[in-house]
Amino acid sequence: MSNHDTGHEASNELVTHEPGALPDRFEDPGHPEHHDRLGDNDPKANKKAERQVVALFGISVIATIGFLVAYFALPPGETPESMLRSNLALGLGLALSLLGIGFAAVHWAKALMNDHEKSEDRHLQRSSDENRAAAVTALKDGAADSAIGRRGVLQGAMISALALFPLAIVVPFVGNIGDDWNVSKFRHTMWRKGTKLATDPTGRPIKAADVTIGSVFHVIPEDLHEAEHPLDEKAKAVVLLVRLDPADLTEAEDRKGWSYDGIVAYSKICTHVGCPVALYEQQTHHLLCPCHQSTFDVADGAKVVFGPAKRPLPQLPITVDDEGYLIAQSDFTEPVGPSYWERLAR
Template sequence: MSHEQTPQIHGATAGGQDLDRADAALPARFEDPGLPEHRLRQADIDPAADKRAERQVVAMFALSVIGTVGFLIAYFALPPGETVASMRLSNIALGLSLFLAMFGIGAAAVHWAKTLMSDHERQEARHPQRSDAATREAALATLREGAEDSGIGRRGVLKGAVVSAVALAPLTVAVPLIGEVGGDWNVSKFRHTLWERGKRLARDPSGEPIRAADVTIGSVFHVIPENLREADHWIEEKAKAVVLMVRMDPRDLKEPTERAGWSYDGIVAYSKICTHVGCPVALYEQQTHHLLCPCHQSTFDMSDGAKVVFGPASRPLPQLPITVDDEGYLIAQDDFDEPIGPSYWERLR
């Protein structure tokens, strides 16, 4: 065994010597390679290209100005109406114009920096945080040099374009905020919906009333109040009144005594508005009876009072008490017993 091991030991020793010689050959430090050779851009050597780049930047700032003006026009001329089509048109007009206002400034700033501003790489040694007077004066000189390199002082049209675009862009935020001053801040309206005693449950969006006999175990219905479109501001009212209704085996229901009569033969109805931030919950899993909010994954147990079993929601979904009328149609016994949706200052729970 010793004769077989000897060559391995000598080999290891020879290898170690080779490594030592390699380490000795390495320099104590690497030389700084310095900055790569500066390559001039087309705008640096061609006055026509320089002027063309300036016009392009001005055009982008002008696009931003057009977007801001378009946003103001859309805000006042195309308010969201009572129909889905009018709301869609208003949102599209506001969204596109806001995109142009913000994109124009961003694209112009990037193009300006890449084509017109100085692109020389500079190095500066690290110094104590507070420099002496001479160093501070040198820094100011560097800033003045950078301003000179940017050409902002001698490019009058460009200067006017950037000032106009940057000055007008905040109007896309300020005008809607100012428009809300004096608006309807009555949050108590969230305490009540269109549901009332005797109001039939109808399919969303057809508005067809629902018979209890048509709701099979495991089925899910998206529900709105009957004759919803006859109400004033029906879109806003729908946003508060939407309900998700399911039917399960009555033996699977865990109902507290005070809510024993709120369901009908295994059919339960709960607000569709998540109690976290108000997203619509609509993903129902039949085997577990769990209802999932797609926004932040809050999960509610429909068989146990829609209690939260997972996620950031802090309260169960409000339950709509239901029964049937003489014709077998599902109807509401009353409105929700608590405000729907997320928390707000005035609500008690």
């Protein structure tokens, strides 16, 4: 159908005569038709939306208070159940506190603030003094449009939520200042001369005869349950036990007595940021950290072969006792886990 048939003016046609070429300009379609919201014409609906925003801010306030109560009333403790209970309460409090503020801000903007679409022409980066003055006026008009000055309850709810929420971050931070700065506790673990290597989590001692070539055991000290804080001690003392063909082992001269008939034991704590290293690839003898893919060569002193880690995994010197059980010769000879400011580089 031609332009004359449709009654359109030829000057408004935005096509070119060259196939595939883009038009030189596009007609400004303008703003879409504005549709009033229910609250724009119904004062009761507008007031209802305001009460909803206040309620959302109120939820945030209550959740923040709940977080603080849970932080002091539900300490993590030493059992998995107490840690689960504490983390669940803290997580729900923090989530509801943030969600309350976020939903309140979104609902306020959508239901109470002006929703007329506006557009402005592009200008040079440095606006004229008149435009800068107009921008300041527009900001003032926006603040007036939010009606925060005329909505005392809403203003109070917003200020309360925003003022209380930082406590959910500050209180735990302040509460962790103190003993946690004592880095000397990272220098030693529960491993001692003669401590039997036991399976995790059963605590069953391991005999060297039970470890076949290619097998992997997750290991803890046999007497871990006797520790005052067993979970804290386990976090430092966990070990991965692997048996290789002795011909595949490459051992430093000062460590030739640290293994037993191809059985080697290394800390499971990644030297990058402390994730559990437990993915063993039997063919390559590589040990992978699932967090950031640091890779260690178990056959060669657990040296780093890939990834962000900068240190080999600390090796636990082992041997067997008179009954054939695997035992530690000593504690690790270096601190386990990531670097810290008092740990010397090597």
